[in-house]
Amino acid sequence: MRNALGLMLASVVAAVVIAAGGWFYYSARADQGAPKTVAARAADQLPAQAKLAARDDVETTAAIAAKPAAAAPAPAPAPVMPIQPKQACANPNALGVSRVVEIDTTGGPGFGFEHFKQFDFLTDKEVVLTFDDGPWPVNTPAVLKALADECTKGLFFSVGKHATYHPEILKQVLAQGHTVGTHTWSHVNLNSKKLTEQQVKDEVEKGFSAVRFALGTNPAPFFRFPQLQHNPAIVSYFGTRNVAMFSTDIDSFDFRKGATPEKIVETVMTRLDKLGKGIILMHDFQKHTGEAMPALLARLKAGGYKVVQMKAKATLQTLPEYDEALMKDMKVPTAGTNARPISSVVQTVSQ
Numbered sequence: 001m002r003n004a005l006g007l008m009l010a011s012v013v014a015a016v017v018i019a020a021g022g023w024f025y026y027s028a029r030a031d032q033g034a035p036k037t038v039a040a041r042a043a044d045q046l047p048a049q050a051k052l053a054a055r056d057d058v059e060t061t062a063a064i065a066a067k068p069a070a071a072a073p074a075p076a077p078a079p080v081m082p083i084q085p086k087q088a089c090a091n092p093n094a095l096g097v098s099r100v101v102e103i104d105t106t107g108g109p110g111f112g113f114e115h116f117k118q119f120d121f122l123t124d125k126e127v128v129l130t131f132d133d134g135p136w137p138v139n140t141p142a143v144l145k146a147l148a149d150e151c152t153k154g155l156f157f158s159v160g161k162h163a164t165y166h167p168e169i170l171k172q173v174l175a176q177g178h179t180v181g182t183h184t185w186s187h188v189n190l191n192s193k194k195l196t197e198q199q200v201k202d203e204v205e206k207g208f209s210a211v212r213f214a215l216g217t218n219p220a221p222f223f224r225f226p227q228l229q230h231n232p233a234i235v236s237y238f239g240t241r242n243v244a245m246f247s248t249d250i251d252s253f254d255f256r257k258g259a260t261p262e263k264i265v266e267t268v269m270t271r272l273d274k275l276g277k278g279i280i281l282m283h284d285f286q287k288h289t290g291e292a293m294p295a296l297l298a299r300l301k302a303g304g305y306k307v308v309q310m311k312a313k314a315t316l317q318t319l320p321e322y323d324e325a326l327m328k329d330m331k332v333p334t335a336g337t338n339a340r341p342i343s344s345v346v347q348t349v350s351q
Contacts, residue, residue, distance in 0.1 A: 089151035090151075091149060091150065091151055093301075094149075094150045094151040094152070095150040095151070095152045095297050095300060095301045095306075095307060096150070096151050096152055096307070097151075097152055097153050097307050097308070097309050098126065098306035098307060098308060099306075099308055099309075100308070100309045100310075100311055101121060101308060101309070101310055101311070102311050102312070102313050103222075103244055103310055103311065103312050103313060104313045105221045105222075105242045105243060105244040105312055105313065105314070106242050107239050107242065108235070108238035108239035108240075108241070108242060108243055108244065108245060109244050109245070110235075110244070110245040110246070110247065111244065111245070111246050111247065111279060111310075112246050112247030112248045112249055112279045112281075113247070113249050113278070114228065114247045114248050114249065114251075115228065115230060115247035116245065116247055122277045122278065122279075122308060123277065124276050124277055125276065125277060125303075125304055125305050125306055126277045126305070126306050126307075126308050127250075127272065127277060127278060127279070127280055127300065127305050127306070127307055127308065128155060128278075128279040128280065128307070128308050128309075128310055129147075129152070129153075129154040129155065129280055129282070129307060130154060130155045130156075130157065130224070130246065130248070130279060130280060130281055130282065131143060131154055131155070131156045131157070131282050131283060131284040131289070132156075132157045132159075132183055132224060132281065132282070132283045132284070132285070133157075133158075133159055133162065133183065133187065133283045133284065133285030133286075134156060134158055134159070134162060134169070134170070134173070134283075134284035134285050135156075135158060135162055135163060135165075135166045135169035135170045135173065135284070136162060136166065136169070136284065136285045137166060137169065138287070138290070139284055139285060139286060139287050139289065139290045140166075140169050140172075140173065140284040140285075140290075141169065141172070141290075142287075142290025142291065142293070143282075143284040143289060143290045143293055144172060144173065144176055144178075146290065146293030146294050146297060147176070147178070147293070147297075148176060149294070149297075150297045150301070152297065152307045153177055153178050153179070153307065153309040154178050154179075154309075155178065155179045155181060155222065155246075155309070155310055156170075156173050156178055156179070156180050156181065156284065157181045157182060157183040157222070157223070157224040157246070158170055158173075158180060158181070158182055158183055158211050158214070158219075159183045159184065159185070159186070159187050159207070159285075160182065160183075160184065160185035160186070160206055160207035160208075160209070160210030160211055161185060161186050161187075161210065162285075163210050163211045163213070163214035163215075164210050164213065164214060164330065166214075167213070167214035167215070170211070170214045170215060171214070171215060171216070174215055174217075179220050179222065179309065179310060179311050179312070180211065180215060180219045180220060181219060181220050181221075181222030181223055181224065181246070182204075182207045182208055182211050182219060182222070182223050182316075183207065183223070183224055183226060184203045184204060184207045184225075184226055185202070185203050185204075185206040185207040185210060186203065186207075187226045188203055188226060189226055189227050189229050190203065190204075190225055190226065190229055190230075190231040190234055191229040191230075191231050197233055200231055200233065200234055201234070201237065202322075204223070204234060204237075205318070205319055205322040206322055206325070206326060208316055208318045208319075208322065209318045209319070209322040209323045209325075209326045210326055212316070212318045212323070213323075213326060213327075213330075217315070218315035218316050218317065218318065219315065219316050220311065220312035220315065220316060221241070221242055221243045221244060221312055221314065221315065221316040221317075222243070222244050222246060222310070222312060223238065223243050223244070223245055223246065224245070224246040224247075225245070225247075228247055228248070230245070230247075242314075243316065244312070246279070247279075248278075248279050248280070248281035249275060249277075249278025249279045249280070250268055250271045250272055250275065250278045250279070250280045250281065251267075251271075251281045252264050252267055252268050252280065252281060252282045252283075252289070253267055254282055254283050254286045254288055254289045254292070255283055255286055259286070259288050260288055261288050261291040261292035261295060262292075262295075264282075264288060264289065264292040264296070265292050265295050265296045265299060268280055268282075268296060269296075269299050269300075269303070272303075272305070273303070
């Protein structure tokens with residue numbers, strides 16, 4: 001009897017143990033198979049330097065991205081253009097700047113429908129003000145004053161030689177918040193049969209280095225061909241150098257013999273009213289252009305037109321061999337300290 005009861009008790013205990021073991025086994029398997037919830041990591045914060053670079057006096061509202069050329073290398077890291085402090089506009093009815101567009105110049109995109117029709121980024125009643133051939137005494141400052149009076153901005157394509165003649169004027173252009181591009185070293189027609197392929201390249205690259213030297217910093221990778229003569233080999237070359245090319249939509253013809261301020265204004269407005277928008281080509285090298293600017297800006301404002309400023313995502317990287325050649329030609333000492341910006345060499349400590 002006792003043996004029978006013992007056997008029955010042992011059987012019950014064994015059954016309980018087996019059941020408990022099975023429960024723990026399947027519970028553990030279920031825990032392993034269940035998805036684990038992980039708290040999402042907060043987004044990384046921008047470093048202070050990136051936040052600073054994102055600031056601007058006018059909000060950037062659009063970006064134009066170029067389709068990179070197959071063989072175009074990624075642009076090398078470049079110093080960011082100096083950010084100009086926001087300045088209050090003294091003119092409450094100023095034309096101003098409606099928006100700023102940032103251009104990714106990878107692959108060498110082209111702008112201006114006279115030659116390039118891929119990037120139609122302007123909307124109705126929008127214009128871009130562009131100026132070639134400066135800097136030049138009297139004329140460039142006159143253009144700058146007219147733009148400043150209306151608190152608006154332009155894009156300047158500087159000739160390299162002129163930049164070395166008048167670096168102080170080109171520095172004013174940049175200091176007032178305008179975009180500075182390039183326009184060759186000596187304003188030659190790059191399609192001229194008298195030029196070899198190497199001479200054409202030299203004209204372009206020496207112009208880059210000259211503008212960089214005059215500014216004390218890298219210009220925008222924006223280029224306009226003299227006389228709008230687009231050399232096919234250099235067009236391809238710009239794809240590898242990540243330089244954007246500019247043509248025009250509206251030519252002011254301010255360089256023509258007999259041009260007057262009145263004719264310049266009428267030429268621009270007649271064409272603009274027909275097209276409704278566009279990149280306007282002018283020359284801050286021409287005296288009549290500076291004289292025409294106040295009236296032209298007034299007409300733009302009266303007509304309901306808005307100014308768009310174009311800036312580059314990255315600055316132009318000049319080639320060291322051309323920088324060195326330029327310094328040698330200009331008989332400038334090439335010690336390393338000469339490449340430093342003025343602000344790092346000379347500072348006002350008391351005034």
